[in-house]
Amino acid sequence: MTRILKPPARYDGLADWYDEQNAAAADANRSPLMDLLGQGVGLCLDLGCGTGQNLQTLRATGRTVIGLEYSADQLRLARPRTACGEALVQADAATLPFADEVFTTVAVLWLSTDVDDFTSVLREAARVLRPGGVLAYYGAHPCFNGPHTEARDDGRRIIHPTYRTAGPHPPAPWWGKDGIRQRLGMRHLPLADLLNSLTAAGLSITQAAEPRNDPVPWVLALRAEKRPQNA
Ligand SMILES: C[S@@+](CC[C@H](N)C(=O)[O-])C[C@H]1O[C@@H](n2cnc3c(N)ncnc32)[C@H](O)[C@@H]1O
Numbered sequence: 001m002t003r004i005l006k007p008p009a010r011y012d013g014l015a016d017w018y019d020e021q022n023a024a025a026a027d028a029n030r031s032p033l034m035d036l037l038g039q040g041v042g043l044c045l046d047l048g049c050g051t052g053q054n055l056q057t058l059r060a061t062g063r064t065v066i067g068l069e070y071s072a073d074q075l076r077l078a079r080p081r082t083a084c085g086e087a088l089v090q091a092d093a094a095t096l097p098f099a100d101e102v103f104t105t106v107a108v109l110w111l112s113t114d115v116d117d118f119t120s121v122l123r124e125a126a127r128v129l130r131p132g133g134v135l136a137y138y139g140a141h142p143c144f145n146g147p148h149t150e151a152r153d154d155g156r157r158i159i160h161p162t163y164r165t166a167g168p169h170p171p172a173p174w175w176g177k178d179g180i181r182q183r184l185g186m187r188h189l190p191l192a193d194l195l196n197s198l199t200a201a202g203l204s205i206t207q208a209a210e211p212r213n214d215p216v217p218w219v220l221a222l223r224a225e226k227r228p229q230n231a
Contacts, residue, residue, distance in 0.1 A: 009070045009071035009072065009073070009074075010071070010114070010184050011050070011070075011071035011073060011074045011184075012071050012072060012073040012074075013073060014073070014180070014183065014184075015051055015071065015073035015074045015076060015077050016077070018050070018051065018074070018180055019050075019051040019053070019077050021179070021180070022050075022051075022053060022180075023053065026053035026054060028212065029054070029057075029109075029138065029211075029219070030057050032138070032209065032211035032212065032219075032221060033054065033057050033058075033107075033109070033136070033138055033221075034057060034060065034061060035209070035211075036136050036138060036207065036209065036211075036221045036223050037058070037061045037063075037105070037107070037134070037136055037223075038061065039061055039062045040061050040062055040063045040104060040105055040134070041062055041063065041104060042063060042064065042103070042104030042105065042130075043063070043064050043065075043066055043102060043103045043104060043105070044058050044061075044063035044064065044065050044066070044103065044104065044105040044106070044107060045065075045066050045068060045098075045103045045105070045106045045107065045125070045128065046058055046065055046066070046067045046068065046107050046109070047068055047093050047106055047107065047108050047109075047111060047121070047125060048068070048069060048070070048093055048108070048109070048110075048111035048114065048115070049067030049068060049069045049074075049078055049088070049109075050069060050071075050074050050078065050110075051074050051077035051078050051081075052067060052077060052078030052079075052081035052082065052088075053081075054107070054109050055067060055078065055081045055082060055083075055086070056081065058107055059083060059086070063104070063105055064085055064086060065082075065083075065086050066086065066087050066088075066089065066103075067082065067086070067087070067088045067089070068088075068089045068090075068091055068093060068096070069088065069089075069090060070090070070091070070092055070093070072090060075088055075090055093111065093115060093121045093124065093125075094115065094117060094120040094121050094124060095124065096124045096125075096127070096128055098128045099128070100127055100128065101127075101128065101129065101130045101131065101133075102128055102130070103128050103129055103130065103133060104129075104130055104133050104134070105129075105133060105134045105135075105136065106125040106126075106128065106129055106133070106134075106135045106136070107135075107136045107138070108121070108122070108125060108135065108136065108137050108138070108139070109136075109138045109139060110138070110139040110140070111139060112137075112139050112140055112142075112187065112188075112189055112194070113139065113140050113146075113181070113186050113187050113188070114184070114187060115187060116167060116168055116187060118187065118189050118194075118197065119189075119193070119197040119200070119201075122135075122197045122198060122201045122203070123197075123200070123201045125201070126201035126202050126203055126226055129226040130226065131226050131227070131228040131229065132225060132226060132228070133225065133226045134223060134224070134225055135198075135203055135223075135224045135225075135226070136221070136222070136223055136224075137194075137198070137220070137221070137222040137224070138219070138220075138221045138222075139219070139220065140188075140218070140219075140220065141210065141217055141218050141219055141220035142188070142189060142190055142191040142193075142194055142220065143159075143163075143191055144157050144159075144216050144217060144218045145218035145219070145220075146163070146186065146188040147162055147165075147169035147172060147175075147181075147185075147186045147188050148160045148161070148162040148163040148165075148188070149174075149218070150174035150175075150176075151176065151218070155214065155215045155216060156216070157216045157218065158174070160172070160174060162188075163190060164190055165188065166188060166189055166190060166193055167187060167188065168185055168186075168187050169185055169186050169187070169188060170185050171185060171186075198222070198224050202226055202227050202229075203224035203225065203226055203227070204224060204225055204227050205222055205223070205224045206223050206224060206225050207221075207222070207223035208220070208221065208222050208223075209221040209222075
């Protein structure tokens with residue numbers, strides 16, 4: 001396993017707890033994620049792969065998965081979930097230890113809430129993608145899932161006026177019961193910033209979805225393709 005790292009890794013010490021509490025969400029995301037990606041070939045980078053709960057789903061699309069993750073503790077749980085021919089790399093998603101244009105697919109799954117500069121992460125993701133390669137964003141819906149969002153038990157989502165504040169947010173009183181966000185805070189990118197970051201990275205959105213059946217969608221799925229240079 002390659003090691004290129006700068007501390008701190010916020011999930012160290014939380015991996016077992018996180019893996020258990022995230023299992024149901026990972027299950028629910030499986031089918032919409034498969035729909036977004038479709039079948040494919042070549043190397044797929046699972047950027048911020050966490051405990052590897054999506055490795056099997058990505059593998060089932062026909063791609064060969066390389067997981068990249070910052071936290072050694074998260075990787076400890078991901079390791080037994082890898083298959084023959086797959087690899088895990090411990091590194092920072094904002095400075096990827098890969099040459100240009102080596103991946104046919106980059107999956108960015110529930111990462112935007114955890115990196116301080118998601119725009120840099122998308123730029124790096126695009127750099128390592130082949131022209132015509134696919135980037136799948138699957139995660140927080142910036143409008144209805146973020147530090148500005150109060151999720152009510154009846155399905156309503158109340159939007160607080162911190163929506164336009166990009167970057168890290170400390171826990172707010174409306175965040176509710178103990179979960180990963182109360183422990184680590186939450187990073188946010190308003191919708192326009194997310195879309196502009198994809199475009200600036202040389203990616204064109206080819207498909208968008210608001211998966212699952214919640215009355216107010218809180219998951220956003222985007223499929224984007226890397227434009228050939230000079231396009
Ligand atoms: C919310 S978890 C999602 C994990 C996984 N993608 C999933 O969907 O289950 C976010 C993950 O991103 C990792 N992470 C945060 N910052 C990172 C960075 N700069 N580089 C790589 N991984 C990072 C965290 O350690 C954590 O495992």
